[in-house]
Structure formats: structure tokens, C-alpha cells
Amino acid sequence: MNIPYTVEVRPDTGLANGKLGIWLFLASEVMLFGALFSSYIILRTGSIHWPQGELNVWLGMVNTFILIGSSVTMVMAWASLKLNDWGKHRLYLILTFALAGIFLVNKYIEYADHITRGEYPSHSTFVAMYFTLTGLHGLHILGGMVVMAYFIGPGKKMYQTNREQFVNRIEYTGLYWHFVDLVWIFLFPVLYLL
Amino acid sequence: MHSEADDIKKHVRTYWMIGGALYVFTVITVAVNQIHLALPFAVTLALIVASMKGYMVASVFMHLNHEKKWIYGSLLLTVAFFIVLMSIPLFTVMDSIGTDIVQEVPAGSAHPGAGAPAH
Numbered sequence: 001m002n003i004p005y006t007v008e009v010r011p012d013t014g015l016a017n018g019k020l021g022i023w024l025f026l027a028s029e030v031m032l033f034g035a036l037f038s039s040y041i042i043l044r045t046g047s048i049h050w051p052q053g054e055l056n057v058w059l060g061m062v063n064t065f066i067l068i069g070s071s072v073t074m075v076m077a078w079a080s081l082k083l084n085d086w087g088k089h090r091l092y093l094i095l096t097f098a099l100a101g102i103f104l105v106n107k108y109i110e111y112a113d114h115i116t117r118g119e120y121p122s123h124s125t126f127v128a129m130y131f132t133l134t135g136l137h138g139l140h141i142l143g144g145m146v147v148m149a150y151f152i153g154p155g156k157k158m159y160q161t162n163r164e165q166f167v168n169r170i171e172y173t174g175l176y177w178h179f180v181d182l183v184w185i186f187l188f189p190v191l192y193l194l
Numbered sequence: 195m196h197s198e199a200d201d202i203k204k205h206v207r208t209y210w211m212i213g214g215a216l217y218v219f220t221v222i223t224v225a226v227n228q229i230h231l232a233l234p235f236a237v238t239l240a241l242i243v244a245s246m247k248g249y250m251v252a253s254v255f256m257h258l259n260h261e262k263k264w265i266y267g268s269l270l271l272t273v274a275f276f277i278v279l280m281s282i283p284l285f286t287v288m289d290s291i292g293t294d295i296v297q298e299v300p301a302g303s304a305h306p307g308a309g310a311p312a313h
Binding site: 079 | 199209227255265287
């Protein structure tokens with residue numbers, strides 16, 4: 001049985017089902033992170049003392065550069081497919097995957113530094129919020145890497161059998177990845193700078 | 195007449211330019227942080243720059259500047275509920291249930307209730 005509207009658009013929405021699906025998923029993600037940001041505001045405005053300058057700004061900035069770079073390579077992976085350049089698509093997708101990996105390594109270094117200083121989530125409200133927000137974001141990075149690994153590895157076969165559907169899948173992966181970048185764009189100033 | 199490939203090639207230049215702009219904005223955010231401005235000003239500035247960066251990612255990388263109305267519709271609903279979520283801290287501050295009621299004590303009165311008008 002074939003799933004309908006994976007490539008062709010639905011006449012009522014004007015969209016392929018996957019595209020509307022990923023946007024609805026991202027809408028739910030906005031609410032998930034929104035709830036945590038809202039909690040952060042309540043906890044911060046309600047506290048007498050809020051620590052500042054606790055985190056390594058330079059490492060945070062490097063991670064911001066890495067994620068922005070990965071967003072560019074991700075959109076280039078999709079654009080290369082649209083231009084029928086399979087080689088460049090592979091290069092950009094692998095680069096995106098590698099940058100995501102470097103981001104997580106940096107995060108590991110940061111976490112390890114906190115743990116060795118005895119700064120567990122129970123240390124303070126700020127550290128608890130830091131681990132919750134960056135931990136959830138890190139899980140999203142990991143999820144994106146799993147999807148990218150699939151398209152770098154076993155999922156690439158679809159390019160030969162159903163090229164348009166493969167291009168759509170890369171586009172949806174990209175939409176998710178840009179959202180993960182967008183969340184970090186707000187997390188970085190909120191946690192590291194303010 | 196433009197083909198889809200021509201359009202994509204034009205977009206590729208935009209992607210690189212937006213990537214560069216995002217790097218510049220990140221440097222500006224960190225540089226401003228090093229000046230150590232007053233907190234309310236620093237928060238406002240950081241959130242404005244972050245919103246500009248977010249807009250660039252959403253409109254160009256996520257192609258939101260030319261999408262179908264179903265996607266705009268679902269995002270409009272999301273924005274409405276997101277505003278409600280962000281308003282919760284404001285409601286919390288405005289909520290006076292459970293907080294002490296401060297009663298002014300008239301000068302020369304020994305008991306707080308002594309100055310209350312009798313009805």
C-alpha cells in the first residue's frame with residue numbers, strides 16, 4: 001500500500017503531507033521549549049539572587065558558530081539535491097552531521113567541567129535550569145544526528161528509487177535542524193550572557 | 195524565463211550571506227555583553243538581536259517568507275498560544291492571592307485595626 005501525498009501535493013492544503021506534518025511537530029516543539037522559557041522567567045524574576053557569568057561565554061559562542069554553520073550546510077545539502085548534485089549533497093550532509101557531533105563534544109566538555117566542580121542540577125536553580133534547557137536541546141541535536149546518519153547511510157538508497165520523496169525528506173530534516181538552531185539562538189544569550 | 199535551478203542558484207548566494215550575517219550578529223551580541231550594560235538594557239538588546247537572528251533563520255533557511263497558508267495558519271495558532279505561555283510569568287506577578295495584605299497603621303494608634311472606620 002502506498003502512502004498518499006508523499007510527493008504530490010494535497011489539493012486541499014496545497015502541501016505534501018510530510019511538510020504539514022513536520023510544521024505541526026515544530027509547532028508542538030515551540031510549546032515545549034516555550035513552557036521551559038516561561039518557567040525560566042518565573043524562577044529568575046522570583047529569585048533574590050541570580051548568578052551571572054557562571055558559564056563559559058567563549059565556548060557558548062563557539063557552539064553558536066558551529067550550529068549556525070551546520071544550518072548553512074544543511075540548507076546547502078537540500079539545495080544541492082535540487083540542483084541534482086549528489087556529490088555536494090553528500091559532502092554538506094556529512095559536514096552537518098560532523099558539526100552536530102562537535103557541538104555535542106563541546107557540550108560534554110562543558111558538562112564535565114560543571115560536574116567536576118560539584119555543580120549538579122541540585123546545586124542551584126540556575127544550574128538546574130541550565131541542565132534542563134541545554135539537556136533537552138542536546139537531545140534534539142542527538143535526534144537530528146540519528147536522522148542524518150540514516151540518510152547518510154541506509155536511507156540514501158531512496159535517491160535511486162524515489163528521488164522526489166528523498167528530496168522532500170531532506171527538506172523536512174532541514175526544517176527540524178533549523179528549528180534546533182533557532183532554539184539555541186535564544187538559549188545562548190538567555191543562559192550565557194544575561 | 196527562469197528555471198527552478200536558476201532560482202535555487204540565486205537562493206544559494208542568499209544562504210551564504212545570511213550565514214555570514216548570523217555570525218556578525220553573534221559577535222555583536224557577545225561584544226555588547228563585554229561592555230557590561232545595565233541589565234534591563236542588556237536584556238532588551240540581546241533579545242532584539244536574537245529575534246532578528248531567529249527571523250533570518252525562519253524566513254530564509256526555513257523558507258517561511260514564501261509558504262502556503264496552511265503553514266501560516268498553524269504557526270499563527272502557535273504564536274497565540276506561545277504569547278499565553280509567555281504571559282504566565284506576568285499573571286504570576288499580578289496574582290496577590292496568598293500574599294500579605296499590608297495595612298497602613300495610623301500614627302499614634304497602638305493597634306493596626308484601631309484606625310479602621312466603624313460602619
